[in-house]
Amino acid sequence: MPSLNEPRWLDQDEMAAWRGFVAASNLLNRRLERQLKEDSGLSHTQYEILVHLSGAPAGSLRMTELAEKLITSKSGLTYQVTQLERMGLVGRRSCPSDVRGVFAELTDQGREALRQAAPGHVALVRELLIDVLSREQLAVLAEGLGEVSARLRLDDRA
Amino acid sequence: MPSLNEPRWLDQDEMAAWRGFVAASNLLNRRLERQLKEDSGLSHTQYEILVHLSGAPAGSLRMTELAEKLITSKSGLTYQVTQLERMGLVGRRSCPSDVRGVFAELTDQGREALRQAAPGHVALVRELLIDVLSREQLAVLAEGLGEVSARLRLDDRA
DNA sequence: ACACCTTCGTTCGAATTTGAACAACAGGAG
């Protein structure tokens, strides 16, 4: 019988899932990072910032909101937005309704950089992940990991 | 008809799978990192080093081999092994058959640290990922991401 | 108006990561 002091270790299947997840994640990050840097001079983080801004109304988001979407620290975002600002891809604009607030805003040049970087990035994501999996596998992955993410986000608020 | 110049963007399902994967990965890393650091004073990377050494014959592995298992750079591993050496959890031993070679070797103290850190870590992995998914979802995840990882590893060799 | 608690974004120092360059060595072809 299971002891309360003895933890429930992962069985073979569980371990395979966990290791596969970690390995795929690390390997994918490595590849995408390299490709983006060589192809567009952008880091994956920077690319994601452009993507999220691009998908937001007026191409702008509050710093805190953007940090949450990116799942990164506020200080980390401050750093990266500064970098993107120097590259001319993003601008800062103060918030009318809140003096403390800062909007990160996509510039025309930023939109253009994203338009230029996106095809290569998407193609690689497709080649390395999406097209390797079947439609059913993708669906299971979306639902399962969606649920995992949702729970983690809730926990973080608490 | 699809143009050769126009990339195949991700449809809704594909995007959901991709975003879920990235989000789950980042959120999980954040959580595990925090838990391990608070609970055992180890980073996730350091913990993984101990795990891989623990699962190797004589509790030791060549630096390059270990770096590949961890999916990290050689220089990064050098740094972390040095840290673990200072903590007394890992030792370095030169390789008999190859003067250049270096074995990273788990010390008794390292084994003890792992034994102490593992239960909490595994429990959290279980709570946040494994136990959230059904048996079928786990199987799909293991097989799908296993295949993805395998292909990525092959590509890296080339 | 006042005190109180929260939120916002930045700054700071410390830790980590990476790729390139490097020196030393291994292994094979000639």
Next chain:
DNA sequence: CTCCTGTTGTTCAAATTCGAACGAAGGTGT
């Protein structure tokens, strides 16, 4: 043996990341 190519682990500088501390506002209750 000797040259050549590939490997091994480390060092180095640069970039990035995080958490804690911070100053400045917001917002609420009294």
